[in-house]
Amino acid sequence: MYCTYRSHFTPSYSYSYPSYGYGSLYGYGYGNSGSYYSSYYRSRSRRRKNYWDRYTDMCNRWRRNRRDRRSPSPPKPETPPLPTIPEVPTEELVKELHVKDVDLHIKENTEKHRTDEYACTKDRKVDGKPESAELVVRRGDTIKMTITFDRPYSKEKNDLKLCFSLGKNPKPSRGTQVVFDIDESGTKKFKPDKWGATLQSKSGNNATILVHIPANCIIGEWNFYVKTFSEGKDKEGKEKTLIRQFEPDDDIIILFNPWCKEDGVYMATEKLLDEYICNESGAVWRGNGYQIGAKPWNFGQFGEGILDICLLLVTSGFDDDRLKHMSDPVRVSRMIAKMVNSSDDNGVLTGNWSGDYTGGTPPGKWAGSYKILTQWRESGPVKFGQCWVFSCVTTTVCRALGIPCRTVTNFSSAHDTDQTNCIEKFFQRIGNEDEPIDHLNNDSVWNFHVWNEVWMARPDLKPSFPYGWQVIDATPQETSEGVYTCGPCPVAAVRKGLCMTNYDTAFVFSEVNADKVHWRVHSGDRLERIELFKHSVGKKISTKTPTGKPFSYRRIPNGKRDDHAEANRDDVTLAYKPAEGTEEERETVMQAHRTARFPVPETYKEKEKIKPVEFHLNHDNSVMIGGKMLVELTAKNNGRYERKIPVVAITAFPQGYTGNYGEMFHRKHFMGGATLKPGEEKSFGTVMDPEEYLDKLKEQASISIVATAYVEGIDDEEEQTLRKEHTVRFRRPDLxxxxxxxxxxxxxxxxxxxxxxxxxxxxxxxxxxxxxxxxxxxxxxxxxxxxxxxxxxxxxxxxxxxxxxxxxxxxxxxxxxxxxxxxxxxxxxx
CATH class of the missing domain: 2.60.40.10 (Immunoglobulins)
Incomplete structure (x- = not known):
């Protein structure tokens, strides 16, 4: 099944974008809050309004809305003057070739480049003011432009050059400035990784040219100008070249191109791009492995102003000297994961898992990315987000910039804090029960966690993982190279347990396939392994089925909303790990254990013990909030002797989706327990009333049911300790x-x-x-x-x-x- 999953994406292409080194990404100057505003406006030089004026406007807005600014805004630098053109005698002006206008054929080019959905590519009104269309194109393809001169263009007497530049101090060595001739033969073949232009046709004073944008081009808003060269004479009658320069009012926004074979984000199955690039509407799955629900989400990547904001977001992480790294989707995707959270900088979202959202918006209230991103542009980091909000905003940014992206949910998602590739929990024996040692239990298992997959080539990992889905995660859980980001990590490397693969593969492996280990701590800090849970982490890893259509509850098969959500859920668990219980899956776990940064050798030394008494914890997984819940623990003696169970208890706690417990609200202690003969079975049941739990519930309406029991040892059958934990989520009404x-x-x-x-x-x-x-x-x-x-x-x-x-x-x-x-x-x- 895994091979089938991969075969859908097998491309036959070569990628050729610049390699600037794949060591510590942050060694190359990932920006901080000091460069946050200026780097964007150095590269977004629209001449409709001076970009430093636009920068000042935004800083003033932020200053009014943020009293806790970390530092004053940087001084406004002087705008560099345009190149001066020496005065030319009147008789020479007649001989010069002047450009009067440049038509960028916005409608034709955007339809060809599949960018015509962006709001900025159309004439419209913004805040009541007219805004003209902008040209948005994708790299690795040609664009058409028509240049209008003051007289007919002559191949014999005139020459043309185009100059494209990006940033405050464009330089050829940085890849932020290019100057090239326009081939006049009309037959030139473009090289995938080179700029170029050719004359397509002439008519009167007009010349139409095709400009090729290389597939390794830096993404962003490029300005350009046209230079004309004409034959002339100076005052002494000597021949000289007359040069004129024309700078259009419009810039050109260049994005990644997943339809281009030479681009690092190329996806061979073109139909999938209807979902992973073009679909503005989707869903994110939440709940737990037993009760899954879909929350619809408006990604809105083509909405008014969103492309501007997404470019601002990425360029704010790179300073002007390192804009060249924005040609590399690996670096860009890692920067997106860093900048969507505000933990290290003035990123988009501030995380909050406390349940107290005073001064901000509760994470569950958001219905889409548009309001979040526009609020960030106006007033800085937005309060508040949780994992699904971080992920959905990341999907918007990636799709807007041309990186194929999808939101992915992992149920029973582990959070390994000590890099052992195991989720460990420590207990101490008090009487006949094992009680958790809270200050040692830093690892956790979230009911669900949401991240992203981005599709791209990995030239730094050839030949092992040259391309494929890569995990990135904007939720600030653990630092990576000193900042809160995660990925891109190859999903294929996670499946093989190759935890040394860049970036953060060990952490992602633990999320989907770590073993849970319970330890009993004895005096002298001696550890005894109580139990090893092999199949409790990484369940029903889910994303939206790539139909290219919006997710909505409008058309419901058989009238059941749950059926509709399930029909739109694509289970990709086998892409992350082999099937549970197989030898291949166990070998993957052992491979990950061998490559853990801090492995615990004792984890797998002891053989698993046969337990004579078999326990099962049962409950209804579909109780509507406000209803009663029946919980039952069954015990069956499969051993050879009569067994006494003196301790049996069922307790319940409210649980946040990150695995944190609230105060216990229900406890049923079965005094005297039971004595079971060989083959005998006994049940212990309790009922939880809504009056007990309603005032205690955390978000997502989840509770943790914990069943504990102690079985006395006899002859060659050892004592037995039981601790079963189940997470249950109450159903909630849908709109x-x-x-x-x-x-x-x-x-x-x-x-x-x-x-x-x-x-x-x-x-x-x-x-x-x-x-x-x-x-x-x-x-x-x-x-x-x-x-x-x-x-x-x-x-x-x-x-x-x-x-x-x-x-x-x-x-x-x-x-x-x-x-x-x-x-x-x-x-x-x-």
């Missing part, structure tokens, strides 16, 4: 969103959003958030309380602004008692 099937662009559509409160208490502090790639987004809206067992129902009228085959509309409802309720629908905009 039902009703809307029309179709609406005309510019018209208004009516949507009705509703759900039923499942609790015997009112829902308070209610508010609604909405996002869509095809409609005008609404500001967050406060809503009335929802009565016990009552229905919430509200009507929204939205203006359609973008013709699309199918546009998804996402709503998110938040309240104190049941946060993060979401729903969506889709609609055709004609």
């Amino acid at each position: 039902e969103v009703e809307g029309p099937d179709e609406v005309r662009n510019g018209d208004c559509a009516t949507f009705v959003v509703s759900f039923t409160n499942p609790l015997d208490r009112p829902l308070t502090a209610c508010n609604m958030s909405m996002e869509s790639a095809g409609f005008v987004d609404l500001d967050d809206l406060r809503c009335l309380d929802v009565q016990p067992k009552g229905e919430f129902r509200q009507e929204f009228r939205l203006d359609a602004i973008k013709p699309k085959k199918t546009a998804a509309v996402y709503f998110s409802f938040d309240c104190k008692e049941i946060p993060d309720i979401s729903g969506s629908t889709d609609i055709r905009i004609t």
Whole structure:
């Protein structure tokens, strides 16, 4: 099955982008907060408004909204003057060839380069002011431009050169300045990794040329000018060359090109790019391995201003001397993972897992990336995010820049803090029970964790892993090379347990395939292995099925929303590890253990002991929040002797999705336990009422059920200690969103959003958030309380602004008692 998974992406191509070394990435000057604003505006030199004025505008906005600025804004440097052109006698001006205008054929070029979805490629109004279209293209392909002169262009008497530049101090040695001739034969063949231009046609005063952008070009906004050379004479009658320079008002934005074989992000299966580049709407899976739910999300990578913001985000991490690294998708993707969180700099999102979101927006309230990114542009780091928010914003940035990307969820995701490639938990014996030693238990297993996969070549890892899906993770969990980032890490290397592979492969391996080890600590710090759990980490690794269509709950097979979510879920677990229980999977684990930075040799020394008494913990995984939950522990004696079980207990704790426990709210201790004859089975049951757990629940409405038991030893059958932990997530209601099937662009559509409160208490502090790639987004809206067992129902009228085959509309409802309720629908905009 794994081979089938890989075969979909097997390309036949060569990549040729510059190699600048793959040592410590941060040794090459990943930026800090001091270079945050200036590096973007050094490279984004639109002449419609001086870019240093734009820089000052943004800094002033941030200053008004942030009293805790780390440092004052850097002084505004003087804008370098344009090259001066010496005065030319009037008689010579007649002989010079002057450029009057350059037509960039924006519509034709953007359709060819598959960039016509970007809002900036169209004439439009922004904040009530008219904005003209910009040219956005992809590297590794040609663009067409028509130059208009003051007289017909003559091949015999005139020559043309083009100059492209990027950044504040462009230099050829940095790859940020190039000057090249325009071939006039019209037959020149372009080299994939070289700039070039050829004359395509002439008509009157117009000359149409094709410009080739190399497949290893630095991404960003390039300015350019045209130089003309003409024959002339000086005052003494001697022949000389007359040079004129014309700089258009428009720049050219150049992005990665996954459709180009020579580009490092090339994806051979073109149909998949409909999803991983072009789809603005998707979903992220959350919950736990037993109860999975999909949250719809608006990526919105083509929205107004989003491309500008994404370029700002990346360039703010590189200083002007290192813009050349923005030609390399490996470096760019690693920088994106660094800059989407604000832990080391003024990145996009501030993480918060405390449950207290005073001064910011609760993570579950977001419905898409658009509001997050635009808020960051206006006022700096956005509060607050958790793993799925970090991941979805990362998907937006990668797709906007042309890197194929998808959001991936790992259920029962391990967090290894000490680089042992094991998840260890330590206990001490108190009476007949093993109690956890909290200060030693730093490793954890999250109910779920969300990261990203990006598709690209890895020339630094040839021949082992030359291309494929790479994990990047913007959630600030552990530092990598001194900063909070992760990846790109080859998924294929994780599957083989090759934990020395760059970057952060050991950490990702532990997330999906580490063994859990329970240790009993004796006096003198002697360790005794209690139990080894081989198959409890890395479950149902999920991403959206690559249909190229928006995710929404509008059309539900058989009327079941869960069926619809499951039908759109693509399980990629076997890409990360062999099937559980196979010899290949065990060899992968042992390979990872051998290459761990700090391995624990005692982990696998002892053989697993046969346990005469078999225990099973049972419960319902689909209880709606507000309902009762029955929990049952069964014990069966498979041994040869009668066994006494003096200690049996079932406890329950509220649990955050990162694995942290709250205060215990339920405990059932079965006094006297039981005595089991050989072959006998006994059950221990308890019921949890909503009055016990409702006020204790954390986000995601998860609880941890812990069953403990002690079996006395007899003759050659040793004593037995049981500790079973199950995570259960209460179901929550979904928003039902009703809307029309179709609406005309510019018209208004009516949507009705509703759900039923499942609790015997009112829902308070209610508010609604909405996002869509095809409609005008609404500001967050406060809503009335929802009565016990009552229905919430509200009507929204939205203006359609973008013709699309199918546009998804996402709503998110938040309240104190049941946060993060979401729903969506889709609609055709004609």
